[in-house]
Amino acid sequence: MDAQQFLAEFGHIVNAPGGIAQLREMIYQLAVTGSLSTRRDQDSDVEILLADIEQVRQRLIREKKYKRIKKLENEPVQPPLEFKIPESWRWTRLLDVGEISPRNDAPDDSLVAFVPMSGIPQTHLGALFVEIKQWSKIKKGYTHFSNHDVVLAKITPCFENGKSAVITDLRSDLGIGAGSTELHVFRPIHDGVLPTYVYLFLRSPLFVAEGKESMTGTAGQKRLPTDYFATRAFPLPPLEEQTRIVAKVDELMALCDKLEAQQQEHRKLQNALRQSTLRAVSSAESPHELQDSWARLEANFEQLFSAPEDVDELRNLVLDLSIHGLLSEKDDNDESVELFTERCISGKSDRLSAGKMKRKAAKATDVTQLDINLPEHWQRIPLDALFQFIDYRGKTPPKTSSGVTLITAKNVRSGQLNKDPKEYISEESYRVWMTRGYPRIGDLLFTTEAPLGNVALIENDPKFALAQRIIDLQPFADLNTRCAMNFMLSPTFQKLLIDNSTGMTAKGIKAAKLKQLELPIPPLEEQDRIVDRVEKLMHICGALESQLHQTKELSDRLASTAVAALTGISTEQEEEKPVKAPQTELISPLRLGQTPDIKSRAPLATLLARHSGEMMAKDLWQRFGGEIDAFYAQLKTEVYHGWIQEPAPAEMREVFAEGAGV
Template sequence: MTAETFFANFGHLVDAPNGVQKLRELILQLAVQGKLVPQDPSDEPASVLLEKIKIAKERLVTEGRIKPPKTLPPISEDGIPFELPRAWEWCRFGALGLIGSSSRVHKKDWKSKGVPFLRAREIVKLSQFGTVNNELFISEELFQELSNGGLVPEENDLMITGVGTIGIPYIVKNSDRFYFKDASVLIFKNHYGLYSRFLSCLLRTPYWIDTIHKESMGTTVHTLTISRANEVPIPLPPLEEQKRIVAKVDQLMALCDELEDRQQMQQQGRVRLNNAALDALLTAREPDEFADHWQRISTNFDLLYDHPETIAKLRAAILQLAVQGKLVPQDPNDEPASVLLKRIKAEKERLVKEKAIKKDKTLPEVEGLLHPVPDGWVWSRFQDVTLLVTDGEHSTPPRVASGVPLATAKNIRDGYVDLRVTDFVSEETAEKCWRRCYPRHDDILMVCVGATTGRLTVIKDPEDFVLVRSVALIRPFTPGILPEYLSVLLRSPVGQNQIWGNVKQSAQPCLYIGKIKAIEVPVPSTSEQKRIVAKVDQLMSLCDELEVKLNQTEQHSEKLLEATVRQLLVA
């Protein structure tokens, strides 16, 4: 596939994840391999340019304006990263100009105004946005002193980040006046009038980034040293070709901008269409209205759900429809929920008298204003449909090397408990903890402390383990109340909104037991609960299948783009 064919297929190929960004990288890589614009045999070869640089460098040394540079090692045949066109040359970066750093500026010399003093983070922002809010400064007097004896940025010099996000270039403008932090930022003094925009393109290529990271010094923080920067092999085209390359890069980057804008507009349109379709479905009050909106979604399903990220909203809509009573038809022969709740209330009163459970605190009457429910349903509260709502051990239990697993918030996953990595407590400690909270079959475990508050699972035939304070245990009043139905409610938008609406915001979000007991529950008959759970399971399985297919489609697009990139780079 030729470059022309590739550009003709931009719209198709950039649909891959990060497609436009990869396209930008490809353009830059093709540029520095001499594959983006045709060569002109009348151009002065890069070898002549290098000779001119050498002569100019010797003159500056003789005049005492620069120190004699260190001899750079030659580039061996084995050290050539890729083949170049005939008039191009490989050279070390340090052969093209002086790479250095600033004089040390001590922290005591930092000021709140004066001459801007830039670190790597400011250079990154300048490179991205062309402007930066300066935070640090040095005095005018110190700047003048440093200017007399050190390297000061001048027009067409390159500033290059040396720590953190290394190798990011910024071309110094005529209007720029600043100093920079030693080691944090390197400077390429463009003594020999090289085309700085081509060098900036080069310093954004995957080749440059991969090379400096491969051998960057440092462990937790990458660094680019002067000596390492000096030795990076640089592909140098004739000066006139450099200008043609930059012009072509500008043209293609503008096209990438247009593609990116178009993609964003398409994505925003999809999101708006998706939100409107689901909102109409969720707010439909009459069966005919609901059926009409559902038919529209069915007709446009491939358009609405063509990206994996749209599936999350579909899942949420399914759960919301379930607890609104719109997912399965009602059966007039079902026992009304009011009868079920009366029976549960009578049974709980009996258990209180027998001292098997504690008496619940009186909570305000449920207003049932969260959304309408069908005839036969009743709004209630969690404490009215559960036998127990509690949480794990509040005090830190002593750990042992092996024994009974200790489950924390991190062990509670969506739909299962992961006990592969836990601390342990002794059997004796576990027995004490279980007097307060003993997880058993059909209990709901829900994270109630931390960023994952609201994540939950229904446990089935669990092995013994102990819970800590960050996990709440909810025991539904079975068989009348299905734990799976309460799980549907808690995972639905109406459930999650109540959870996070009652979370105490502090250093760590916390949902107290009293707030869980007060959560409002739309209660259908037991028979309808079963139908709802079965339908939710069926639809969630279909969502799983759809998500897998969409991910596979994206992976295929990504592989196609990568294969095209490889083909172009080796062509």
């Protein structure tokens, strides 16, 4: 292995998501292909070692102390053509240097080790979890092993997860044991083959990559065949070199442990810093103060957010800022919230008079207050005064293969109404089931259990039936229900829900209790402004999340390429979707326009600035790392803002060939 190449690729591997795991695999691979050790003239001859092992094997066969697999013994070794091993090494098979699936013999009353599959470690040379049992109780129906054997899980997903071990220091009378039937076992028959070196081979991509393709059986029950385990070409170095390889791998694995610990500590500190920064933003006491603290947050996005899932905290912050009244300011031209409240009272009264809802008002003392500070021009209004609660009780009508769509709690997700899974009831059942009222565009659907507190806005054709555990919240007046939905999805309101719910595992809330919960309500025009501000901030969150996804994907590709370059093993990738070709192709360089400020999300202009302000479009797209449509959408945005100079019409041409050209 070229040391300079390794150092050049090391950063790509370690910094990628799951990079340490890839680094470990690479170490195993380099170990068993001769790249981690040096040859020495005084090392023993492997040919002599193999001859000695064969003599031992034949003796054990004569003494009937060796379990043979005759159908495999005469098959030749088939070395992989893509890998070369040092001249002093030899290709052989585990079947030829040890015993496969051996059996133990011991008195029935012996106390021996028992290891279930859960006791087999996944980490490098991890400790076994051992139980002590009487031999008579486990000698039949289980896999046998003893000290110095090597075991490997053969069933999915345990094999892919690397469950394997070198058996040492069994706490039993005879140093033997038994365990899960889903184990392959290798037992060395000569001191010239180190169990720990065999273990490295079984964990290496050289063995695992093709092993995954060789598994047989149905999904969820696939197993690695004994044929593959016993006959996969095994690279055998001299004993002295095996010892040096094992020592070097242990040293490098200890380094991986330290790197992993450092990454975890870095991630822990980053999480703490991000949460502290978000708390500082949420503690702002005015829109002006919020603007300053948000600017500081945005300027440090790259340092605070490193994974797409981190952005969920930012989304929650936006929703919390909205319900606390920090995303808008009072406008004296706005209609007072008292007039809106009067319309709600009037709307509810009209429905009661028309018999469209039952007269069952909550007592004033029943209202559950929301314990937050609000702007003085807002009001706290219980949900019962804002919405008519339309719910459907009793047994849900029988499902049909077609008809009227039935919306269940599974379809209502935070902020959106999903079409899947699709269920139906008949038109006749729909008319009977929905006599309590029909959903309308602009209503909110609220889940009262499993899961609790998901809210979705009805934005199009509301002809569907609602199953149990969903309440249709139909406003009495001209409420901006998207604003109300954002408030309800905020961590502040969700905590109020949890505090007033019942149940240990599956939390739920009764409609009567839900009606008593307060919701902050600003003037109607301010509701519209809040929705607009939330959508803009959510767009920023989406762009940040997309950027983090692209960074992750690029990092994964770089790490995989680096590992393949160093080891010759390509990590399995999902089949890439064909890239959609644009109808036009830029044939001139893209040039930097007005330099964006630090707050702007301008990844293309930033890349141009790092390359003297000019790049070919294809190079810029490749460095951008996204789909071609996403690239052109981003390019259009940055040209619009003047961050990139607009290409002249003559600098574009029609593209008719298949494939992605930029």
